[in-house]
Amino acid sequence: MTLTLYGHEFSSYTWKALIPLWANDTPFDFRSVEQHGEEFAALAPFGQFPLLVDDSEVVAESSLIIEYLDRRHPGPNRWIPDGDEGLRVRFLDRVFDQRIMDTAQVAVANALRPADHKDPYGVEQGMKRLRRNYDWLEGQLGEGGWAAGDSFTMADCAAAPALFYADWIEPIGPDRPRLAAYRARLLAHRAVSRAVEQARSFRHYFPLGAPDRD
CATH class of the missing domain: 3.40.30.10 (Glutaredoxin)
Incomplete structure (x- = not known):
């Protein structure tokens, strides 16, 4: 089946x-x-x-x-390696989901709230956390390759959508060149590029207004 x-x-x-x-x-x-x-x-x-x-x-x-x-359903790419390398992949997977995507989502959720239930302070604090998490990733990433080394893993599957959308909400900016370059490498990956293109016609759904890029 x-x-x-x-x-x-x-x-x-x-x-x-x-x-x-x-x-x-x-x-x-x-x-x-x-x-x-x-x-x-x-x-x-x-x-x-x-x-x-x-x-x-x-x-x-x-x-x-x-x-x-x-x-x-294994294939040529191994998503979660064995041993300590696998632990690193799982950790980074949680970082991208919880510390990047879910933190960025604070601003999106606020935009969807009724006018009398907005929480600008919560958004401000969320964006502070997001910038701090960007800085941590900037110090973790190498000059090239992927999140956990030379192999494209589950960590990168999590990073691609997280960084794609988070950068729309709180730009990574030029002060984090490694993280910005990593995001660009992710978007150039054929599977990630396919996801971006498949979703392009739905950008009007983005409550903060999708930027004219990517």
């Missing part, structure tokens, strides 16, 4: 699951929740996407989907 991934083309965490599928040329069927909402809702334990279905197996959460693919 063909793998089925439910998600939305503009969703950062959907991108995170799409990138390893495309990078390993894994056969799968993508079903947008806009067209398959009821079908998705009947399967999703918490109503959140992405969701991977493999015959009778239903796998939720993007990091677990990638780990499942690594174990059950």
Whole structure:
């Protein structure tokens, strides 16, 4: 049976699951929740996407989907190495999801609030944390390569959508050249570029206004 991934083309965490599928040329069927909402809702334990279905197996959460693919549908790219290298990949995966993407999301969520429920102080504090997290990554990244070394791993699958959208909200800027260059390398990766292009027609959904770039 063909793998089925439910998600939305503009969703950062959907991108995170799409990138390893495309990078390993894994056969799968993508079903947008806009067209398959009821079908998705009947399967999703918490109503959140992405969701991977493999015959009778239903796998939720993007990091677990990638780990499942690594174990059950391996390809030329190994997403989570063994040993200490794998621990580093898992750690950076959490950093990009929780410290970059989820922190940037504070500003997006605020833009969606009713006018009398805005939280400018919360946004200000969130952007301070995001800038601090950018600085930490700037000190961790090398001059080239990927997040955890020479191999493209789960950490990079998480980094690509996180940095793509976070830079729209709080620009990385010229003072973090390694992080900016890493983001550019990610966007040049064929699977990441495919995710960007597939989502391009949905940019009007971005509540802060998508910049005229990328």
